[in-house]
Amino acid sequence: MPELPDVHAFADYLESTALHKPIAHTHVDEAVLKHGTTVQAVAGAATGNAMEETRTHGKFLFARVEKKWLVFHFGMTGHFGYARTPQDPEHTHADFELENGFHFSYIAPRKLGFVDLTDDVDAYVNEKKLGEDALRVSADRFVELMQNRRGGVKSALMDQSLIAGVGNVYADEILFQAGIHPKSQVKSIDKDTLRTLHGVTQRVLKEAADRQADPSQFPTSWLIPHRQEGAACPKCTGKVQRIEVNGRGTFVCHICQNKIS
Ligand SMILES: [Zn+2]
Structure with missing residues (x-):
């Protein structure tokens, strides 16, 4: 999508x-x-x-x-x-x-x-009640929006009325690179980690846009080229697993994404 x-x-x-x-x-x-x-x-x-x-x-x-x-x-x-x-x-x-x-x-x-x-x-x-564009939202505003939100962090990232632009695939990539488990509750994530999440979100989206959103051009250290159950994690010796988060197929490395769970 x-x-x-x-x-x-x-x-x-x-x-x-x-x-x-x-x-x-x-x-x-x-x-x-x-x-x-x-x-x-x-x-x-x-x-x-x-x-x-x-x-x-x-x-x-x-x-x-x-x-x-x-x-x-x-x-x-x-x-x-x-x-x-x-x-x-x-x-x-x-x-x-x-x-x-x-x-x-x-x-x-x-x-x-x-x-x-x-x-x-x-x-x-x-x-259309769209939130701020994900590449233009400031770090302070991002933290504020997230802190007022209940539920899981992946759902929050994908909520277009909160921040517009992130869908299922890039939410997984952002959380992988931030080391945050997609099922983490937003309220359990501290402010500094939310600031990091903001930075990672903008870096991932910008780098992907600069590469014309073409996965064959993405760094091999990214999760997107490895979105397959049992694939080798590009960052550790673990394996990529497919789980469901709010009914959406979600790819995660349980070793790399252990920041909060
Ligand atoms: Zn890993």
Whole structure:
């Protein structure tokens, strides 16, 4: 599922392909529109204009067309394509045909993501009750948000209304690198450790985004390339284990992640 680093990679992809290129035709499936936004509204905003800049907030990507912003959320499997003919027509749910003959496509094999339109990105973020972006939240605010939260630390990291951008895979990576067990209760983690967790969160997300969220480019000391039951832990002589945390498959090394349990 696309998380913050993936969404940064999608923004880079959009900027290196479709940015500033006039849109000749817009086709969007009603099925991927949300919140009463119509096919006509999206086509009206996009056609004749170009995507001029991008913004991201957590797992959301915004692309400005004239005075409005297209909103993209990628669900479980969403991504973009750019080609002379749509690469995956069956799963292309929004297609921006550019004047240069290329198609910039929003492709989502499982329709769990959506496309939307807004006049104001900040208002949209507030309306959706999204927390601060995980790469922009300050250490003090991160500690404060966590300290006011009950329950397990992995769930807290993944709560988009608290901090936006971290999902299942990167939550595991962050907790692995911080040496914290994913089932630890937030209230049992001291302030200094929460500060460390903030630093690790931002370092992991930034490094992953810098590597285009491509796991084959990640350091071998990371957990992500070893997300398999019984895999050798990249940091110790132990093994990676798969457990469930709030119904989500979670990978953990019980030796490295012993800080609190
Ligand atoms: Zn280990």
